[in-house]
Amino acid sequence: MKRVLLLILTNLAVMLVLSVTAHLLGLNRFLTANGLNLGMLLAFSALMGFGGAFISLLMSKTIAKWSTGARVIDSPAHPTERWLLDTVQKLATRANLPMPEVAVYEGEPNAFATGASKSNSLVAVSTGLLASMTEEEVEAVLAHEIAHIKNGDMVTLTLIQGVVNTFVFFLARVVGYLVDSFLRRNDEEEASSGPGIGYMITVIVCEIAFGILASAIVMYFSRQREFRADSRAATLLGSRQPMISALYRLGGMDAGGLPQGMAASGIAGKQGLMALFASHPSIEERVSALQTRTQA
Secondary structure (H helix, E strand, C coil): CHHHHHHHHHHHHHHHHHHHHHHHCCHHHHHCECECCHHHHHHHHHHHHHHHHHHHHHCHHHHHHHHHCCEECCCCCCHHHHHHHHHHHHHHHHCCCCCCEEEEECCCCCEEEEEEECCEEEEEEEHHHHHHCCHHHHHHHHHHHHHHHHCCHHHHHHHHHHHHHHHHHHHHHHHHHHHHHHHCCCCHHHHCCCCCHHHHHHHHHHHHHHHHHHHHHHHHHHHHHHHHHHHHHHHHHCCCHHHHHHHHHHHCCCCCCCCHHHHHHECCCCCCCCHHHCCCCCHHHHHHHHHHHHHC
8 A cells, every 4th residue: 555655645746846836937827817717727737737747757767766776787796687687688579679677676575667668668676576486487577567568558657647637737726716716705806816825725635635536547547457467478478377376476475565656567566445546456356367368
């Protein structure tokens, strides 16, 4: 749950920074100068929503390395690192992808893929995962991450995030304008001077509330994306069994938390009471989907 919460907070933080910047630049006053201009507001919301999402995407690799302390393997220091590079290269070649950066970070069992494009990507695995799995299982995990890159999942989730951000920005300002107008309904002079403090406070509160609700939509698509990555990983490996074995192994582990926006790109995710906000399906669901796929 901590990983999903951090993912939500990261997106909310970007949105709030852009929102405060817009207020300081006087854009909110411009939009409401002659009443709320819904067409202009929608265009403004799309610019801010997609802008924030793509800023996060472009920073994803840098943030991943910084937040996990991941060390990119340039020159292998030991046989395990050489095996990692060779295995990722083999899988990338099978997937017809450029070689991604490969990194290792200290932590409990997990792995993730990130990057702004297929030609600018990163695959990272934790020391806990390397120590707890067989080579065949680690290869399955790496195939899963390569599948995320091949499927363009980082960009897809960014576009989805941009859409929901747009509606969060839009609806928050509509509600803010209505609340502010109601609070100043008997003060014509103040009302004509542009949005007041009631507008700003309402917008911020609504952006947080709507942003949390919108994250459930993003997490739904994240869960669907995991099924597709599992399926493509099985194709890359030529067998479903290594992926199933790796999933079962993860099911018996305490999957390590991923910081910031890396949660939805990991191989494993914990399930809690708030299933709508889970970035990953349960291990049982993923194994069942793999078995159904290969039996069809």
